[in-house]
Amino acid sequence: MESSGIPKKSRLLAIVVAIAALLIAVYSVIGQLSGPEVFAEGDTEIAVTAGEHFSVRLADDPADGGHWVIAEPRPDPAVLQATGGHFDADDPPPSGAGGSRYLDFTAVHPGRTDLRLLRCRRCGTPDADEGARSLNFRVTVG
Structure with a gap:
């Protein structure tokens, strides 16, 4: 199996950051949809x-x-x-x-x-x- 050239820790960090960004976006949308x-x-x-x-x-x-x-x-x-x-x-x-x-x-x-x-x-x-x-x-x- 070939390596992508990206260290495993860096890939894991990128996944964690992407999930956090997604959760923040979902929270913002729900807040706007639910109104003041x-x-x-x-x-x-x-x-x-x-x-x-x-x-x-x-x-x-x-x-x-x-x-x-x-x-x-x-x-x-x-x-x-x-x-x-x-x-x-x-x-x-x-x-x-x-x-x-x-x-x-x-x-x-x-x-x-x-x-x-x-x-x-x-x-x-x-x-x-x-x-x-x-x-x-x-x-x-x-």
Whole structure:
């Protein structure tokens, strides 16, 4: 039997490196396919890593005229950035138009910041706090 000219230890090392690269690639794909981590209203402590995308799921009913906003004081933009959101109606929808509002964020750099969400009908007006609902989260980015 002829030798390929590559030492046995080098071939073994190449195989181990190839398997490790494959496992890392599979882990990355699964992470992207599974989507961002979703936190609920009761998750007042949110811990994520820098570069991670996540969502906060909130009960919502756009038919009643209210909407969710990021309230003052806004989170430290060096730690956390809002990236959008979307609404998913209940399935099948009950008599109303209720569902879940997802607010999306990206953890930028390690640090800690507070996130205050406000559900109001006339946000930004003097009457905004009347009947408003507020949620507070402590976000730690590691």
